[in-house]
Amino acid sequence: MTEKTDVKRRKIESTALLKKSMSDYFYDLDRAAKDPGRKVAWCTSVGPAELLRAMGFAVHFPENHGAMLGASRMANDFIPLANAIGYSPDICSYLTSDVGSYLKGETPLSRAYPGIDSVPKPDVLVFNTNQCRDVQDWFSWFARELRVPVIGVTTHRGVGEVTKAHIDSVARQIASLVPTLEEISGNRYDPEKMEQTVGLSLRCSELWREVLETAVTVPSPFTFFDGTIHMGPAVVLRGTKVAVDYYEALLAELLDRVKNGVAAVDGEKYRIYWEGMPIWGKLRDLSEFFSGLGACVLASTYCNSWIFDALDPKDPFNSMAAAYTLLFIVRSDDEKEKYIEEMVAKYKIDGIVFHDSRTCPNNTNSRYGMPERLQARLGIRTVTIFGDLNDLRCYSEEQSKTNIEAFVEQLENR
């Protein structure tokens, strides 16, 4: 029987700087929304944020707000309000919780940042369907509701090899956003500013990769659960110096842990890969549960999704198109399996947890036999837990924990 202890995950000192960076970001967004001289754009999480920043917009990411709704467990109060206006409980629960939050007139931002009453009102909504169609539907609802323009990029999905044709098509679409953004922002597109912003975004991506890759060390100094919190600047502040400064500090702390053999989970016995969305309302609970079993969940597809190796400041449109098309979520199952196989070898993984996230088929890879294929090919154990990113009605705590315990016991028996 696997012995359960109350091991906690080790605290990261840079969290204080993280909190300050995020707080400054949200207060600045709030000021921008109230200042007639500034413009706010909403952007999907892997949308063309660099272009929006270079054109002078303050940028809000509704998926980040969706994650806050999940982590604060406010989502379940709001989802029914979106269901009542025709948005199914089976579609993206970021969409339904965010729309519900707007309908209810409440936001976790007010709790975290006194003085902020609502998410910033947009002047334009900009999507990229590289991740799913839900983002377009989500932004289109707000466009109708708030009477603001919605523009975006439609990306190929299920892509095997990424070809020049894919990149040309996406790059052209990103470039075609410029005239509308010029009109709304009142600013001319400035190639120098764009080069600078893409350069900062690339540096952020490089540092974020180095942060995540500290977890190749045995024992790992960093967990997936840490990653879900510390990825904030890579999501909402890429293209700024604030994000670069933050990841330099975090990386220094983690390299210090590596040097001194400090583990994120004391007594790390098993090294686990997390495939799929986080369960935002259960992060701490699951983190402590895995730690208590001596299992360190230390790498994930999700946190890796904000690594954009292809960015090139000298070729911004083509390189953004490549970076946003090479993403795991855009690719075919064959490419996804190759990617996971590399991760398993690189991070010396003992087992994979697949999260079947009820309302996000796009970030769920357990429904068409992938765990079984990887298990057969790599001789690695997998377990699928059933839940959701935000809708906790889809998550059975008891059943999930029983399955995780049985999975870790299988790792022990091996």
Ligand code: SF4
């Ligand atoms: S990828 Fe999934 S969680 Fe993200 S916006 Fe699309 S449906 Fe929602």
